[in-house]
Amino acid sequence: MTIKDVAAYCGVSVSTVSRVLNDHPDVRDDVRERVRAAIRECNFVPNNSARALVSSRSTAIGVVSRGVDNPFLSSLIRVLGREIHQRGYTMVLQQIPTSADEVRAAAELEREKKLLGVIFLGGRFNYTEQELRQLTVPFVCCTYTNTFGDLREDAYSSVSIRDEEEACKAVEHLLSHGHRRIAVLLDDAGDSSIGQLRFQGYKRALEKHGLDYDPGLVALTGAYDMKDAYDGVCALIDGGADFTALMVISDALAMAAMKALTDRGRKVPEDCSVIAIDGLDMTNYTVPTLTTLCQPAAEMARESVDMLTGIIEGTGVHRHKLVETTLREGASVAAPRR
């Protein structure tokens, strides 16, 4: 069933059907109705590939998100959708597995959907100029910046928190409560990841306050996974590690960590304080409520869209915005007992 069949079905030309499809004014009302009826009766659904192939301009902004089940990214996507729509653009969302290549995905999407620009979510930290040449539209990295790549600063935009600094702040929050033996839980997924940056922040905080870094206080998870996090913390405890507080690199892993502590007979926060970074809505509902540094998702989404539309419309230039987290005091941090 094509536009041609519909045209034949109601005795008009394909251009007329096309006009109806695209709400062009130059169609007589009765003809318009006749075509509409035909479309309905034939269950005709236009082929977007063909449309995209031929139509020159679009209003599409691509959002390429790596990781299907990262809840922080999900909340970001929701706000992005709203912001993009508000500015009169259309969001084309592409979620890809963590193992996939987001740049390639974006490049293909750019051609398929005639994108005006791309917003990357949860991508890698080490893009090269070479690989980004696949893209011919402007892009912004949301939640991260190209720390380890060789991109020129004026070649893209980014919105992110200072991961290292914020992790340092998290540890300092624990320090300010009197903790001195502070453990850390992180994923050892890759070397150029958010986890590593936050781990650096952990070490810097210790150093800054004259504490020794003790590798025996590091719990590693093989993957970014709650079971692994749970096991990691259990192993730490079972190994006899002596700590009164735990810094976790993300809210999701912190949930598993609190469970491990509880199951091993350590009350949170009495026996062990826990702090994390992210600020998921969900961790408002853990018992106890998680204390965490919230990333300003709404602000990050707004900034990303602002920057991108600025460049698309020629009114802005590439920038790199750093946003601040906000401490959300739950009930998972207290002074150490001893």
Add this chain to the structure above:
Amino acid sequence: MTIKDVAAYCGVSVSTVSRVLNDHPDVRDDVRERVRAAIRECNFVPNNSARALVSSRSTAIGVVSRGVDNPFLSSLIRVLGREIHQRGYTMVLQQIPTSADEVRAAAELEREKKLLGVIFLGGRFNYTEQELRQLTVPFVCCTYTNTFGDLREDAYSSVSIRDEEEACKAVEHLLSHGHRRIAVLLDDAGDSSIGQLRFQGYKRALEKHGLDYDPGLVALTGAYDMKDAYDGVCALIDGGADFTALMVISDALAMAAMKALTDRGRKVPEDCSVIAIDGLDMTNYTVPTLTTLCQPAAEMARESVDMLTGIIEGTGVHRHKLVETTLREGASVAAPRR
């Protein structure tokens, strides 16, 4: 930058470039290398719209999931991806907002990606034959069935749990522990939703065991939302409702419910037991661990793909598979104190 440009760039014809792109054997090795180099140097990325438009057959199976942040669906998607890939097909994932029309989305995707079939996740319960005629390929509803629509049974496949019966089982689990005053938490999103079916199950369990249905023991959430669930349970308690156990229609809402109970000074399970339906991995990590009826996500995914590929390959017919949940005993259910 098109295939034509690449062809010109290295002095061959477009067909040769096309052959290289599609790994056709009939290209001399040195030519193949030359073309590959050109593709790299030109940062050429093929236009999938054009490819899809012209190529007749594909191996694509569409997965259309309504609801970006339903964690149960996320886990399903992961398994579906694996299963589809294993059978030599390609998964084309489309996640759409709850407000969107999944049938229309699927129909557009069908044409764009030349789908062989569609798997719907989290869709509506009331499809009409008429609207489904937009689709010209077979489809299966995963996690639900067309309870309220007029689809003929042999027009589609489905894999789901018996929502009403399972909810009934959940309540009976509470009854078996000696509970008699059992409250329920549900979303009043729509009338034809999973929530309603499970609510029916709640009422049936009471009836079956000679207990009166008390509207005063129903907590409603406006939306499917943790904050609403939390407020709903608080309102129930503050209103003086007298109950020793709570049945929640989903794991996510149960997390919020347990938090509300805890915040209002009711210990789970000592003062109030909680049971839910879903079996998210995450609720293994709540404190206390949630007792819940687990939907067999892996089995559901496998069955869905089996059914669909069976029909695609002509070796199967449309069926409606009902799967059983498994009780995962956490620590959120105990005998009532009084």
Add this chain to the structure above:
DNA sequence: TTGAAAGCGCTAACAT
């Protein structure tokens, strides 16, 4: 207000 016709970028016969 309508229709005819030229492509959009690509694949797949068909020729060579």
Add this chain to the structure above:
DNA sequence: ATGTTAGCGCTTTCAA
């Protein structure tokens, strides 16, 4: 082994 060419379904001039 490589090139030529006819479309895929649609939008968009341009003419009528």
